[in-house]
Amino acid sequence: MNPNDGVRKQMLQYFYDRNAYATSARGKKGSAMKISDVKRDLKHKYGMTQQMVISNLTYLIDRGWVKKCEVEKTINVPGGTIPSTVTWYHISADGIEKIEGGSEFEPKDRYAGIEVNATGTNVITLGDGNVVNARFSELRERLDGLKSQITSSAALSEKQKFDVAVDIESFKDQLAKECQDKTILGPLWTGIERVASIAGLVDAVQKILPFISPLF
Numbered sequence: 001m002n003p004n005d006g007v008r009k010q011m012l013q014y015f016y017d018r019n020a021y022a023t024s025a026r027g028k029k030g031s032a033m034k035i036s037d038v039k040r041d042l043k044h045k046y047g048m049t050q051q052m053v054i055s056n057l058t059y060l061i062d063r064g065w066v067k068k069c070e071v072e073k074t075i076n077v078p079g080g081t082i083p084s085t086v087t088w089y090h091i092s093a094d095g096i097e098k099i100e101g102g103s104e105f106e107p108k109d110r111y112a113g114i115e116v117n118a119t120g121t122n123v124i125t126l127g128d129g130n131v132v133n134a135r136f137s138e139l140r141e142r143l144d145g146l147k148s149q150i151t152s153s154a155a156l157s158e159k160q161k162f163d164v165a166v167d168i169e170s171f172k173d174q175l176a177k178e179c180q181d182k183t184i185l186g187p188l189w190t191g192i193e194r195v196a197s198i199a200g201l202v203d204a205v206q207k208i209l210p211f212i213s214p215l216f
Contacts (some may be wrong), residue, residue: 004055004056004059005090006062007046007048007056008056008059009051009216010042010045010046010048011042011048011053011056011057011060011066012065012066012091012099013059013099014038014041014045014077015031015033015066015089015091015098016088016091016095016096018031018033018090018091019031019090019096020032020065021136025141026071028043028089031086031090032069032089032090033090034086034087034088034089035057035087035089037055037059038089039177040051041054043185056114057089058090059207060095061089062097063094063095064092064095064163065091065092065093065094065095065098066089066091066092066095067089067090067092068087068088068089069087069090069137070085070088070137071084071085071086071087071088071137071138072084072088072135072138073085073086083186102143114159116140135145136175136209136211139175139208139211139212140172140175142207142208142211143171143172143208144172144206145204146168146192146196146201146204146205147168149168149201150164150165150195150196150199150201151165151169153199153200154203155198155199155200156195156198156199160195160198163191163195164191164192164195164196167188167191167192168188168192170184170188171178171188171192172187180215182215182216185215185216189212195207
């Protein structure tokens with residue numbers, strides 16, 4: 001038995017438990033953690049050194065059992081703003097299935113036969129078989145949240161819900177590309193905004209606009 005396997009199992013279980021009891025996507029009670037918090041928790045829980053954590057985390061990420069997500073933001077400083085990137089780590093769908101076993105919800109790989117990391121785009125492979133440009137990972141999460149709100153709205157017909165859900169998925173597909181097609185994004189977003197307004201979700205749309213505007 002590989003002596004590192006025990007460490008990897010403990011680490012994967014740690015990320016699994018974080019996800020199972022999370023009440024938010026990131027942060028103190030989130031499923032995704034910063035590396036400083038991961039190191040601290042694993043040292044406290046299992047006595048792992050920083051070297052043990054980093055070397056085995058690299059393995060788990062390369063195997064697809066743990067995901068690394070980079071979120072870009074800006075920090076206000078005197079005289080302007082500076083960009084900042086925060087890296088988060090969380091268990092992937094493959095990691096969950098490693099612990100729980102297989103699932104009937106396992107998707108087929110939408111990009112089978114394509115090495116997406118060789119396309120020149122810095123992409124993140126998601127647990128649902130989709131990919132997204134790392135720059136737009138937070139936007140994609142917010143679009144997922146908007147879709148959930150729209151599809152649960154009592155103010156919309158089932159046809160309206162279905163049509164806008166398809167439009168949101170089409171919009172998200174564009175986020176995997178290095179260069180998005182504005183002639184596609186524009187009409188899609190116009191339709192999404194219109195239906196969201198009917199559903200009374202104007203505030204939800206306003207919160208997404210700062211992430212959408214750089215695309216146009």
